[in-house]
Amino acid sequence: MPAHLPQTPGLDTDRMHVLHVVGARPNFMKVAPVYRALATREVSQTLVHTGQHYDANMSEVFFQQLGIPQPDENLAVGSGTHAQQTAAIMAHFEPVVVQSHPDTVLVYGDVNSTVAAALVCAKLGVSVAHVEAGLRSFDRTMPEEVNRLVTDQLSDLLFTPSEDANQNLLQEGIASEKIDLVGNVMIDTLVRLLPEAIQARPFDLPQPYGLLTLHRPSNVDDPATLQPVLSTLLEFTREIDILFPVHPRTRQRLQQCGFNQAGSKLRLLDPLPYLEFLGLQHSALFVVTDSGGIQEETTFLGVPCLTVRENTERPVTVSCGTNIVVGRDMNRLAAEIRRILAGQPKPGKKPDLWDGMAGERIADSLLMRYRPALAVSAS
Ligand code: UD1
Secondary structure: OOOOOOOOOOOOOOOOEEEEEEOOHHHHHHHHHHHHHHHOOOOEEEEEEOOOOOOOOOOHHHHHHHOOOOOOEEOOOOOOOHHHHHHHHHHHHHHHHHHHOOOEEEEEOOOHHHHHHHHHHHHHOOOEEEEOOOOOOOOOOOHHHHHHHHHHHHOOEEEEOOHHHHHHHHHOOOOHHHEEEOOOHHHHHHHHHHHHHHHOOOOOOOOOEEEEOOOOHHHHOOHHHHHHHHHHHHHHOOOOEEEEEOOHHHHHHHHHOOOOOOOOOEEEEOOOOHHHHHHHHHHOOEEEEOOHHHHHHHHHHOOOEEEOOOOOOOOHHHHOOOEEEOOOOHHHHHHHHHHHHOOOOOOOOOOOOOOOOHHHHHHHHHHHHHOHHHHHHHO
16 A cells, blocks of 8 residues: 555455545536446445535436435535635534544545545545546636645545646646546546437427536626627527526526526526436537536537636647637637537547546555455455
């Protein structure tokens, strides 16, 4: 076992005990394949939901569709400022870790639940492993970038989705023995559920259509930023339907600024479950988004993606995939949509290790580190 990892509480031949922490919508697609892979290896698992997302259509429906068991603990922290939410997760999570004595705690992605749980573990001397480590936008105005930087510094084991993530971690002085390039866990879920998602598409979809999602505070909180994006897309609804599942944060902002799209083909929808949304991505002519995960899913699906942000922490979706970061330049956004409508989208291919097996590689890696005797006897 590498020297930097704390000694495991169990004997080498005891079952390994892994505690997973999830809290917000994008975490659920990431925990599902890791949980499944560990379940086939007879590992004890505890699942903790922080309650950062709590609406049924932001949380429960994902557990059902992704086949994730009910959480063993729900900390029910709810919404708040960053400090309130992070502090509440820490205060509620600490006794759970103390009582359950896991060999390691797995945290996912870059939400407030991720950094809060990592901080609790680091202070308690409990081993923590970060799934989707090493991504960097180099933009510290993004709350997620702060969460990523801090979580990676605190983690004992860093599971990365792509080579650029390894390079970022090495440049930040993280020891190479802690870093394990395993591929993209979110793509594991996509690979498993795409056939079902295609079946889940509504029959009455307009053809063709574009898909829009916006939820970053930097895009939606200020009407001066939100309005130009919506006006640009509204222009195109003379030629094409645009479906817009609206995040709760965005819905509040649209109500506050009195946005009215009535009579246009910009169709506002409630947040969609995983399968329905994946089905819509699969058949869309293009996707306009500020989400991180959607940049990856469209790259895998080969669907053109226009990212309304100044940067991306997932550069492989640009260098290899179908993603174009258009920034907040609305002329650029319009020009790229016109190119797609003219039948000339940017081509792309799938990045390495986006093969549906990342969860399996994580499970093997954890067993090798925490129960090498069991890992060897299983192989
Ligand atoms: C969070 C993550 C973001 C991720 C996004 C995915 C952080 C810092 N941000 O942003 O990285 O991309 O989730 O959705 O962790 N709300 C509801 N119902 C819910 C949850 C939230 O109505 O179930 C409303 C509340 O008014 C809340 C607001 O949405 O204040 C924002 O929720 P929050 O969890 O703070 O951040 P997100 O914008 O969802």
